Amino acid sequence: MSLKATIVLLGLLWSFQATLGIRFVIDREECFSHKAEYEGDTLHVSFVVIKSDSQWHFNEDGVDLVIHGPTGEQIHDFREQISAKHDFVVQKKGVYRFCFTNKSPYHETIDFDVQLGHFAYYDQHAKDEHFTPLMEQISKLEEALYNIQFEQHWLEAQTDRQAIVNENMSKRAVHKALFESFALIGASLLQVYLLRRLFERKLGMSRV
DSSP states (O other): OOHHHHHHHHHHHHHSEEEEEEEEEESSEEEEEEEEOSTTOEEEEEEEEEEESOTTOOOOSOEEEEEEOTTSOEEEEEEEESEEEEEEEOSSOEEEEEEEEOOSSSOEEEEEEEEEEOOOOGGGTOOOTTTHHHHHHHHHHHHHHHHHHHHHHHHHHHHHHHHHHHHHHHHHHHHHHHHHHHHHHHHHHHHHHHHHHHHHHHHHHHHO
């Protein structure tokens, strides 16, 4: 392989993707930015509402996400979503903003992931026709690998959310069972007390 082709290959391996994956707590509104260097790139976006800060509340209303382009135009919006995924092609290079809004009175923990896929066409770097098919196949393979990584991140966030839901449901079930047990014991004691009072009153009346 020629030195020129080797440089192209290293460039593909090191600069193909730009990824932002974070987990944060939102009160009312949070915005994040991500820069797209090339038109025609693909932006992959996903988020999952992991949990609420209240043990007795689990928000099923979700959050809002609005995506804005470099000139402030609205690209896409999600309303009251617990989780979502979206892909779109970059029409204008520049900074894209992702703004979350939480309408719940509770703080929510959100897992947010942005992945920018750039397909480096062979004519951007090299003109050697012998390496053209190889470079294109490498780019497609790496894009597929990053898509798998993106999907794994999404599934991990969904798994974390479900684990927290199950844990909260288990705690509520235990507390409910204890409450019902105490209520049953209290009702039984009250019933015994009332029966004793009733018998004592009847016994007193019969003696008279």
